[in-house]
Amino acid sequence: MRTMKATGVIVEYNPFHNGHLLHLQETKKVSGADVVVAVMSGHFLQRGEPAIVSKWARARMALEAGVDLVIELPYAFATQHAETFAKGSISLLDSIGCDSFCFGSEDGDIDSFETTLTLINDRKEDYNTYIKKFVSEGMSYPSALAKAYQSLSRDDRMIDLSKPNNILGYHYLEARQSIGSALRAFTITRQAAQYHDEHISSPTIASATSIRKTIFASNSQEETIGNVLPSTSLDILRTYKQEFGNFHNWENYWPLLQYNIVSSTKDSLKEIYEIEEGIENRIVDCVKKSTSFEDLMLNLKTKRYTWTRLQRMLLHILTNTYKEDMRERHEYPAYIRLLGMNKQGREYLRHSKKNMSLPLISKLSTANQKDIALDVRAAEVYSLGLQNSASRKKLLHQEWSQHPIIL
Numbered sequence: 502m503r504t505m506k507a508t509g510v511i512v513e514y515n516p517f518h519n520g521h522l523l524h525l526q527e528t529k530k531v532s533g534a535d536v537v538v539a540v541m542s543g544h545f546l547q548r549g550e551p552a553i554v555s556k557w558a559r560a561r562m563a564l565e566a567g568v569d570l571v572i573e574l575p576y577a578f579a580t581q582h583a584e585t586f587a588k589g590s591i592s593l594l595d596s597i598g599c600d601s602f603c604f605g606s607e608d609g610d611i612d613s614f615e616t617t618l619t620l621i622n623d624r625k626e627d628y629n630t631y632i633k634k635f636v637s638e639g640m641s642y643p644s645a646l647a648k649a650y651q652s653l654s655r656d657d658r659m660i661d662l663s664k665p666n667n668i669l670g671y672h673y674l675e676a677r678q679s680i681g682s683a684l685r686a687f688t689i690t691r692q693a694a695q696y697h698d699e700h701i702s703s704p705t706i707a708s709a710t711s712i713r714k715t716i717f718a719s720n721s722q723e724e725t726i727g728n729v730l731p732s733t734s735l736d737i738l739r740t741y742k743q744e745f746g747n748f749h750n751w752e753n754y755w756p757l758l759q760y761n762i763v764s765s766t767k768d769s770l771k772e773i774y775e776i777e778e779g780i781e782n783r784i785v786d787c788v789k790k791s792t793s794f795e796d797l798m799l800n801l802k803t804k805r806y807t808w809t810r811l812q813r814m815l816l817h818i819l820t821n822t823y824k825e826d827m828r829e830r831h832e833y834p835a836y837i838r839l840l841g842m843n844k845q846g847r848e849y850l851r852h853s854k855k856n857m858s859l860p861l862i863s864k865l866s867t868a869n870q871k872d873i874a875l876d877v878r879a880a881e882v883y884s885l886g887l888q889n890s891a892s893r894k895k896l897l898h899q900e901w902s903q904h905p906i907i908l
Contacts, residue, residue, distance in 0.1 A: 504852070505535040505536055505848070505849050505852060505853070506532075506533065506534045506535050506536070506600050506601075507534055507535070507536040507537070507538050507570075507597070507598060507599045507600060507849060507853075508528060508529075508532035508534035508536070508537055508538070508599055508600065508601045508602060508603055508687075509537075509538045509539070509540060509594035509597075509599040509601070509602040509603075509684075510524070510525065510528055510537060510538070510539050510540075510568075510602065510603060510604070511539075511540050511574075511587075511590040511591075511594075511602065511604060511669075511673065512539050512540070512541050512542075512563070513541065513542045513546050513547065513552070513559075513709070514539075514541060514559045514562055514563055514709075515546060515552050515553055515559065515709045515713065516553055516554065516559065516562060516709065516712065516713075516730065516734050516737075516738060517559065517562035517563055517566055517730070517731065517734045518706075518707060518709060518712055518729055518730050518731075518734065519705050519706050519707075519729050519730065519731065520605075520691070520706050520707070520708070521566070522566050522567075522731055523706070524603075524605050524689055525537060525566060525567055525568065526567075527603075527689045528603040528687070528689070529567075531603060531687045531689065532600075532601045532603055532685075532687055534600065534601065535845065535849070536569040536570065536845055536846060536849045537567070537568050537569050537570070538568075538569065538570040538571075538572065538594060538597055538599055538846075539563050539568045539570065539571045539572070540572050540573075540574050540590050540593045540594055541556065541559060541560065541563065541571055541572070541573060541574060541840065542556075542573075542574045542579035542580075543556045543573050543574065543575065543576055543579055543876060543879060543880075544556055544576075544879055544880060544883035545576060545579065545580050545816055545820070545879055545883065546579060546580065547579060547580065547581070547583075547586050547809075548809045548812055548813075549580060549809060549810075549811075549812030549813030549814070549815065549816040550750075550751055550812055550816070551749040551750065551751065551753070551754065551883060551886055552749060553713055553716070553738075553748045553749055553750070554737070554738065554741045554748060554749065555741070555745075555883070555896060555899070556573060556840060557840065557841075557899055557903060557906065558737050558738075558740075558741045560840040560841040560906055561737055561841065561906055562731075562733065562734045562737050563841070564841050564842070564843055564906060564908045565731070565733035565734070565737070565908070566731055566733060566734070568843075568846075569842065569843050569845045569846035569849065570597075570839070570841075570842045570846035570849065570850070571839075571840040571841045571842070571906075572593060572597065572837050572838060572839055572840060573838040573840050573876075574586075574589055574590055574593065574834070575589065575834055575838070575873075575875065575876050576820075576822075576875045576876050576878075576879040577589070577826075577827060577830040577875050578590065578834060580813055580816055580817070581813075582642070582810075582813075583668050583669050583672045584672050584675070584676075586669070586672070587669060587672035587673045587675065587676040588672075588676040588679065588680070588832075588833065589833065589834050590673070590676070591673055591676040591677050591680065591682065591684065592676070592680055592833040592834055593834050593837060593859075594684065595677075595680060595682040595684055595858075596834075596837060596857060596858045596859045597837055597853070597857055597859075598853045598856060598857060599684060600684070600685065601684055601685035601686065601687060602673065602684055602685075602686060602687070603686075603687040603688065603689060604666070604669065604670050604673055604686075604687075604688055604689075605666055605688070605689050605690070605691045606660070606664075606666045606667050606669075606670045606688045606689070606690065606691065607661065607664040607665075607666055607667050607690070607691060608660040608661065608664070608667050608670070608688070608690070609688055609689060609690030609691075610660075610688070611686055611687060611688045612658075613658055613659060613660045614660055614667075614670055614671060614674050614686070614688065615674065615686075616658050616659060617650075617659045617660050617662070617671060618671065618674050618675060618678065620653060620659065621650070621653070622678075624653055627652075627653060628649050628650070628653060629649075631645075631648070631649030631652045631653070632645050632646060632649045635648050635649060639804060639805050640804075640805075641804070641805060641806065641807045641810070642807075642810070643668065643807060644663075646662060646668070647662045647663040650662045666691060670688055673686065674686055680833070704728055705728055705729060706729060707726075707729040712726050712729060712730070713750070716738075716748065717748070717750060744892075744895075745887050745889075745892040745895070745896060746887055746888050746889045746892050747886075747887060747888050749883065749886040749887075750886075751794040751795075751812075752793060752794050752795070753885075753886035753887075753888075754794070754819055754882075754885065754886055755793055755794040755797075757819060757882075757885060758788075758794065758797075758815060758818060758819045759788055759791075761818050761819060761821070762784060762785060762788045762818060763785075763788060763789070765818075767781050767782060767785060770784065770785070770818065772823050772824055772825070773814070773817050773818050773821075773822065773823055773824070774817045774822045774823060774824050774826065774827045775810070775813055775814045775817055776814055776817075776818075780806070780814065783801060784801065784814070784815075784818075787800040787801050794815075797815075798811060798812070819882060820875075820878055820879055820882050821878070822875065822878075826874075826875060830875070831872070834859065835859065835869070835872045836859050836860045836861075836862050836868055836869070836872060836873075837857065837859050837860070837861045837862065838862045838865075838868075838876075839861060839862065839863045839905045840905060840906065841905050841906030841907065841908070842905060842906070842907060842908075843907070843908040844908070847907065863904060863905050864901075864904060865877070865900060865901050866901060877900065880896075880897060880900040881897060881900075883896070884896040884897040
């Protein structure tokens with residue numbers, strides 16, 4: 502039998518929608534791969550927020566839509582800034598034996614990404630100097646990156662590093678280079694909806710942000726989002742709400758976050774991961790006058806700190822993730838957690854498992870307990886976002902008892 506070719510996608514599927522389906526179909530075309538492996542964030546996501554439904558429900562959405570294998574990006578990488586998020590994701594795709602990976606971007610031209618990476622590598626010292634200068638002037642880190650890049654070049658062949666998916670794509674290529682991987686990179690232009698769009702404006706394509714906003718604002722999901730999701734995703738959303746009682750958003754965790762902050766000393770908050778520059782003082786002051794999570798965010802927001810960065814800080818407070826916890830993690834993921842597979846994915850694993858550079862974990866009890874500690878804690882906290890105690894118990898039980906989903 503010939504060797505099966507695998508390509509990777511880096512996803513959150515929060516939830517899986519028609520734009521994701523288009524990306525998946527195009528990924529298969531451009532890569533010519535037999536198998537698509539999705540490395541998917543767990544219960545909490547890169548922008549510092551809870552996923553609308555559990556990783557198991559989102560893994561099933563992916564498999565129903567045609568992904569062959571779903572593996573988990575651990576909390577220590579999934580809830581990080583773009584550089585670490587990319588490093589963890591690309592490392593896992595390389596370790597599971599992918600030949601390539603494909604990402605969506607605003608630019609849509611892989612040569613532009615390669616040229617940009619070369620330029621920044623050639624002028625790394627200047628680039629870092631610009632970043633430090635702009636941050637010291639009070640600019641947010643993402644804005645400083647974009648402006649530093651603009652200061653290096655006016656070349657039309659370069660990508661726009663102010664765009665969120667271009668930024669991630671750049672870091673994917675940077676991560677591939679840093680680990681010495683031979684993964685081939687492909688990119689596909691995002692269609693219709695943009696990453697941060699808050700309203701559904703296209704008949705069939707919408708951003709995950711706008712879909713979530715519509716779901717939380719409306720009781721009739723079929724009428725409002727039925728055209729922008731595959732029917733299988735809609736069915737899984739409906740089943741999840743019936744089975745567990747509610748979807749997850751930050752407001753579900755507001756009382757827990759509020760308690761964690763007001764019951765902590767400022768010295769202990771200072772040790773939480775990503776808390777720096779005295780922001781703990783502002784957090785304590787703002788939480789006392791806020792009545793909801795959104796209210797807290799509006800009170801906290803400054804020019805220096807992006808919404809995403811603040812959300813990640815608050816997430817680490819919610820999960821009691823300290824700087825020491827992150828210092829002790831491995832530079833790259835230490836294992837591959839398998840969430841689900843179809844027949845094609847199972848066949849791929851059967852032939853490639855012996856060549857994988859990391860242990861493949863199909864049940865949590867077989868993993869090194871120190872390596873999975875952050876993920877277990879994240880699962881415990883995530884379950885508290887459900888209103889019913891029986892549902893919380895059921896979801897948490899899944900973390901230990903759930904075998905990989907097989908279609």
